[in-house]
Amino acid sequence: MMAEGTKAGLSVMWKGGVILEYRDLHIAFDPIIESTKFTHVFVSHAHFDHSRGLSFQGVSRFTTPETKDLIMASRKWNIEKVETLLIGDKVGFDDLEVQAFNSGHILGSCLFRLCTPEGTFVYTGDLNFSKTLITEPAEVAPCDILVIEATFGSPQFSFPSRDVIYKELVNWAIECILEGQVPAFRADAIGNSQELISIFNRFTEIPIVTEPSVTRINRVYESYGFRLNYVPSRSLQGAALLASRKCILIAPKNVDLSYNPTFRTALASGLSMLFGGSGERFPLSDHADFPHLLEYVASVKPKIVYTYHGGRLNETLARLIERRLGIEAKPLPAEPYRV
Structure with a gap:
């Protein structure tokens, strides 16, 4: 485990958002707390508990056009300078590349995959792996490191069709x-x-x-x-x-x-x-239930999984991923963890 602030290598942690540190980059996914350390902010979708980072000033901010429009329709934030990515688009910083994939949650929602020489990393944001009348299932984005939401990360959550x-x-x-x-x-x-x-x-x-x-x-x-x-x-x-x-x-x-x-x-x-x-x-949910969370992890085939956004269910989901899928899993740590 690395000391906080270490710049070398690739590390990930939960600190008021999912924070990935790579060399001199501090990339925040759906942060709820501002930091002068952030070099880039990526927002997965327009729900308030994930989108506050678009209101942060003095940092480059990225999201989809749909998310930007939804936020402008629902909140009085200054987000005119937010940069937009279409699903499938890529943006690069030195030798790190970020690509947006559909996450199946709501209009414009996306998951992000980062590719570096040291490995690939996926942040799901909120995820839905089933088709609805208004959304397609989340895209499978193969990776080495998967950070996945655990909102319904317990076997008690199995929704009807x-x-x-x-x-x-x-x-x-x-x-x-x-x-x-x-x-x-x-x-x-x-x-x-x-x-x-x-x-x-x-x-x-x-x-x-x-x-x-x-x-x-x-x-x-x-x-x-x-x-x-x-x-x-x-x-x-x-x-x-x-x-x-x-x-x-x-x-x-x-x-x-x-x-x-x-x-x-x-x-x-x-x-x-x-x-x-x-x-x-x-139970009309725009999130994946427990069986679909496991199905998504199995489809992505990561080397390690970090669970987040589920409170006490972070531990539950991580334990059951290891037990049922044989993939190393743990709750996302609150300090930089070298991956």
């Missing part, structure tokens, strides 16, 4: 409307909300009404070619539909919908498997 979840969502919504209630879904404004709209557009003719923050994100998706049929909640048509109780409402997870007794709420998120409380719950 998309077909099963879609059917249950539609059946529940129809049941609500037949009983004179408005099915009101709480979901991430970016990703899950657009998948919900696509589900009901594809399989029903029920009108969809969206809260303002979801509407803003919808417009970004539409600018990239997605066809979404919805009505803004603050429009006259949206108000009339909600009053008729013959529509579906889609709102962010943090919006309180208890003000309207005609709303029957449901949480659409992989995290619904963890939370109790009132309302229905549907």
Whole structure:
């Protein structure tokens, strides 16, 4: 193990983000804490817990055009000077090359592979390894060192197939409307909300009404070619539909919908498997579940795996990768580790 600040060789650690040190480069992936040491910042996608690094000033910042547009639609950050990479694009610094691959999570989400003379390194960001109505599965990026998220890194997280979840969502919504209630879904404004709209557009003719923050994100998706049929909640048509109780409402997870007794709420998120409380719950996840995390690791065939972003599940996932796949794995350390 290397002392903090050592410049020689290739080292990786968790320090308010995934930090890779290579010679004089300090490359931060999805950092949440600024540092004057950073030479480059790469952001994997637009969700707030990963994208704060794009607001950092005085450092070169990289992300996809879609992520940049989503953030500009949802947050008041100065990101005009952020450099963009299309999926498949490469950028080089001396003898280190970074390439963006699709991570399957949301619009514009990517994983990053770094190639150096000393080996290859992949940072997944948030990962989904299954196909949905609005995303393709994460691309397999072979590497020596894999840093993979562990949000659902335990065998307790095995989601039903998309077909099963879609059917249950539609059946529940129809049941609500037949009983004179408005099915009101709480979901991430970016990703899950657009998948919900696509589900009901594809399989029903029920009108969809969206809260303002979801509407803003919808417009970004539409600018990239997605066809979404919805009505803004603050429009006259949206108000009339909600009053008729013959529509579906889609709102962010943090919006309180208890003000309207005609709303029957449901949480659409992989995290619904963890939370109790009132309302229905549907495990519509834009993350890989435990079986898909193992499948991705097996497909990449790394020499060593580091787990992160899963709290106590970092240790669980690492242990089970070693046990089931025979690949060395450990939680990402909090100080530079020579790899």
